[in-house]
């Protein structure tokens with residue numbers, strides 16, 4: 001993949017926690033507009049990989065290149081400013097704040113006049129605030145959470161909270177969004193809704209996606225390409241069909257004896 005078509009290049013990234021090697025020389029590229037999945041057994045290093053991309057962790061070795069720019073040494077908020085959005089494996093909403101305010105938090109770093117909204121800037125700031133409100137309302141419409149926009153986030157069902165978290169991540173206007181198990185703990189209907197939203201934000205909003213997901217049905221249905229991690233190493237990468245029939249992947253998931261049963 002050339003620099004021009006890749007939105008993200010992960011180059012030989014390793015990550016060490018004391019004696020634990022969470023990632024070992026992992027390399028892959030995500031194309032602009034791609035919906036890319038990272039799968040692998042528990043503890044394989046998937047969340048660690050996301051954290052290296054978002055800036056929460058700095059790789060021990062290797063580089064992370066976003067839109068042609070080396071971001072390895074940038075902080076999470078700097079990477080967010082450049083267009084890397086994310087959700088968390090464990091929910092990170094403000095339970096005592098309304099859905100609307102939670103989403104506005106995602107928008108906050110875009111508010112340029114936040115602290116200058118005194119005498120001189122009040123008109124400008126107001127117009128800006130209004131345009132932010134509109135952008136947030138678009139997101140609320142898109143994710144079909146209009147009916148709960150005033151509700152306290154903490155009172156919502158798990159599935160809805162996940163949706164609000166996604167709304168907040170989109171509010172940041174990312175070019176690339178990182179989704180860590182967006183469907184974990186959801187029932188079938190909630191999963192189908194979430195899958196549809198992910199496809200739409202990819203296809204209609206043009207946001208590139210990296211998704212970690214354990215539900216293989218979902219991964220195979222909606223992702224364009226898949227990378228497989230096992231014990232911190234990339235053991236496969238390819239189209240969903242190729243991954244499903246890859247013997248190494250079957251073994252990683254089920255152990256040698258049960259490998260036949262995946263097919």
Ligand SMILES: Nc1ncnc2c1ncn2[C@@H]1O[C@H](COP(=O)(O)OP(=O)(O)OP(=O)(O)O)[C@@H](O)[C@H]1O
Nearest residue numbers: 017020021022040041042043044045046047048049
């Ligand atoms: N902050 C940390 N400190 C020490 N070790 C960590 C830390 N974060 C992750 N690890 C270790 O790194 C390895 C990879 O963990 P990681 O959370 O990236 O796996 P994962 O693929 O996301 O797993 P899961 O599917 O359970 O979410 C594990 O051995 C884990 O214990």
Ligand SMILES: [Mg+2]
Nearest residue numbers: 046047048089
């Ligand atoms: Mg994880």
